[in-house]
Amino acid sequence: MKRGSILGYDLNEKYCQISYYDEAKDEPETLEVAVDNYQIPLMLGYYKERWVFGKEAKRLATINEGCTVTDLFHRAMRREKVRVGAKNHDAVWLLAKFISLTLEGFKDIEYITFSVPFTNIDMSKMLKGIGQYLGISKECVCVQDYKESFCHYMFYQPKELWQYESALFYCDAQEIQAYMLRRLNAISGRGKDMFVTVDEVANARMKELAAIYPVLNVDKAKDADERFKTFIQSVFEKKVVSSVYLTGEGFENNWYPNSLKVLCNGRRAFLGNNLYSKGACYASIRKCRDYDEGPIYLDETKMTEQICLRMRVNGHEGWYPIVAWGTHWYESDGQWEVILEDTSDIEIHVETLAGEDLQVETVSLQGLPERRDYSLRVQIEAMFLDERTCKLTFRDVGFGEFFPSTGFQVEKVLHLGGINGQFNSMS
Template identity: 25%
Template sequence: MSTKTANNLISVSIDLCRDYTQIAYCMGNMAEPDSVSTIAGEQKYLIPTEIGKLNNSDEWCIGDDALLREKNGEAILADDILKTILSEKSIVVSNNTYTGYEILKHFFEGLFKILKSNYHIVQPDYISVTVEYPDRILVNLIRNVLKDMGYDREHVKIIGHSESIICYMISQKKEIWVNDVLIFDFTKHQFLVRLLTTVRARVPQPIVVEEMDMTQKFKVSDLQTEQGRLEMDTKFLELLKKLCSKHIVSAVFLTGVGFYEKWMEDSIRFLCSKRRVFQGYNLFVKGAGYANLSQIGIGNADSYQFVCSGRTLVNIEVEVEKDDKNIPVILSKAGTNWYEAGARAEGILDDSKELRLKIVSSLSKSEKEIVIDLRGFPPRPNKTTRIEIVLAYRNDRQCIVVVKDLGFGDFFKSSEEMVKRVIDIEDYL
């Protein structure tokens, strides 16, 4: 049995993106997560999300090492690995075909080699991985890879970038997020705008992150010419004025390689007027590091309700009778990571041929009802039909409810009849 306490636990966070990956770590005596440099003693934090296989060898290389070896003719690179993994296609390297699982496992092994060689971290106690969106394919792959690398599922957390932002923000001084916060993410592949707002009048306080994809309007390729940079500055200024006219913004965060191309002039002057502006790469990876600390029991995440992509938006309840009273039983709670949400419950039908579920919005508290028709179940005397209710999410916007006839002991065998209902959550908000 482990004798470790929160003061000597080691946690590692990984920001896995299509263009670059980053790592951070935290030990019990550290006030905040610290970014990992790929070169000891230097500030080289960005790891290209690239992987290559050495020629005539079973060895793999990642990041800048992979790019250099490919340039020198020593290795063959896999193409756009994260995009290919999400498409569930096989990946061809050196005329050999690999699954997404195999490629991701080799890539993660390369990341942990950096931790071991530069920071002497061999087996961290907690791991969090943050991605743009915790898609089911990616969540399952990451879980399986880390499990096969020897990490307990209970000590692995996978979150989206929006959740990383919340974890980061609630760990900072309140003056930074006393009002709304704007976060701009400008990478080689996308331009995303996120707005963080806090609902102060509720307990626990909901923290909401809204997302806007503006990739079609802002592209890194447009920065290659002087005219393109001037136009980008003008477009960004227009966007900032529009957003700041609708919201009181206390802080702005600029992240991604697109903000290091030296094109902001009028826009940055506007930004820095009466609000704090932060620029850097490590917002998401540090946020994931704070999520690790929350798992250990450090921090104040329990004081807030996370309302963002990757988290469920509603309570799903069923009403049951107990001691002559009707009481609601929550099958799925709002604010849960969708891949951890769900329930399995049993009950007995009492003079009913239907199951009624209540959907309660986490923000508006509005209630709507779903009726699942069970008339296809065999007719039996009252209170002699036992049912099983299984609820599981496909993603944060859709769940499935399955109701199965279990029969009633030796009196009535199960008919194996079941009813399946797909619930689109946005229809009930």
């Protein structure tokens, strides 16, 4: 079977899961490791000078052969050293080894999105570095959390399933968490952009769950079903919900028949455990196709400001973002080359979603030579120093053999509002 080169990779402390874009079906497919089982245990083994992973590593641990490593996810995040046999290894290297083994069946990976329980600058750097270890350029590696993956998954579902709010329930052996996808109140004058977010709206620890998973206890199941039903009713109170998704190992046993009736009352409900990897794969598809239409996902970690320059692109003149809202500041560095029509000052617009104010900045190009016939080529570089500070650099890079670079360079530091407090004002 031919597998795709556009991937979504669900990674957490217990397992990984891989979805890939199937061009024939024009949608993601999830890699099966057994019949109706997509989850690869996050475990690495070493036996007779050979690395193994997943179920084979689990079998080594069971029969007490070779060396096995568990808790790879957290060990890598803590940058630990791990002894395997007679050698010490960086935990990040071990995680990279595990990921590379799971992806051996995929050749010439074009784009990969990692979906993880949480993300931050350290997580992003680690997984982009692992991507480079696999031979994938960092520009073709994306890192997003589970909430954003849910959002991307929903973008590709029929519109009626997220016409109003859409709910996601996650359940493991001890806890149920409820998330809600909803639209944000955008500021007027922001074009046709639609902004959405995913909130964790409730969670409950239910001691009955430990008794019913994985062995079903009838009395405990009835108690858990009743508590889950009450939990659902509290989550849905005063909300119009179009669809419901159930994911997590805790939903594998059918212990919640009465709760299911509430879930399906006037809405569609879906059960499955590959939503996050498929959502990540959909995100990769959007990146590969440069698909800018559709909703923009925001949360408290995303930028609610964008930096725009007036440019002509494909014959259309307008204000184009070089740093777009809806991105993480630590992933927004970039470099572009433009042809200037004249040597007048460059005007920069900083738009915000948290208000109607427009920040206008000007960069003087005094010192650049005047050239005709669009022969003045300038490189623009955006570099974030922190979440509130972006440095723009404009350099004359010359025009081939006709006009060598003059060495002209000018910098502009933009002080942004940052992410604190702005996202909440859109809710």
